[in-house]
Amino acid sequence: MAESTHSVIHLPTVADTEAFGRRLAVELSAGDLVVLDGPLGAGKTALARGIAAGLGVRGRVSSPTFIIAREHRAGERPGGGEPVAMVHVDAYRLGLGGQRSATFDELDALDLDTDLAGAVVVVEWGEGIVEHLADRHLLVRLRREPDSDVRTAQWGWVA
Numbered sequence: 699m700a701e702s703t704h705s706v707i708h709l710p711t712v713a714d715t716e717a718f719g720r721r722l723a724v725e726l727s728a729g730d731l732v733v734l735d736g737p738l739g740a741g742k743t744a745l746a747r748g749i750a751a752g753l754g755v756r757g758r759v760s761s762p763t764f765i766i767a768r769e770h771r772a773g774e775r776p777g778g779g780e781p782v783a784m785v786h787v788d789a790y791r792l793g794l795g796g797q798r799s800a801t802f803d804e805l806d807a808l809d810l811d812t813d814l815a816g817a818v819v820v821v822e823w824g825e826g827i828v829e830h831l832a833d834r835h836l837l838v839r840l841r842r843e844p845d846s847d848v849r850t851a852q853w854g855w856v857a
């Protein structure tokens with residue numbers, strides 16, 4: 699799996715993380731897969747909220763802890779462009795038991811109403827589980843600086 703050179707950005711506040719998500723959304727369209735990596739509280743959901751704002755999808759983005767996946771209907775894209783739905787997945791509880799790579803059937807089994815090919819799919823904790831859903835994916839790695847609110851993000855398309 700080829701991982702392209704990743705850009706790095708510093709995100710001092712949660713507002714910066716959301717703004718970064720809005721920027722990323724500009725280059726996203728139907729069928730795109732975004733994998734968010736990072737430890738607990740790194741800002742994955744905050745970033746997903748920014749992506750949702752940038753896509754202009756409907757509904758509030760929150761942590762989908764109890765439902766695994768939340769579907770957001772397409773709305774008006776702030777920058778113009780083709781409206782697109784977003785599916786926000788928290789894969790944390792998919793594949794518990796150490797067999798994460800063997801569990802993508804669980805995602806297929808969620809039986810989403812949204813056609814994944816017609817949506818932007820954003821997955822927290824999805825590394826090693828969901829890459830097969832698309833030919834390439836946008837990987838975003840969020841890291842926390844010790845004793846500070848600052849996050850750093852590295853991102854790039856992985857084919």
Ligand SMILES: Nc1ncnc2c1ncn2[C@@H]1O[C@H](COP(=O)(O)OP(=O)(O)OP(=O)(O)O)[C@@H](O)[C@H]1O
Binds near residue numbers: 741849
């Ligand atoms: N620079 C920052 N970027 C993102 N979040 C920040 C930042 N500084 C502080 N925070 C806070 O950190 C928390 C990030 O929570 P968030 O739910 O987005 O993380 P997460 O990676 O989705 O966690 P989980 O692994 O539990 O799903 C929020 O409470 C947010 O306000």
Ligand SMILES: [Mg+2]
Binds near residue numbers: 742743761822
């Ligand atoms: Mg989260």
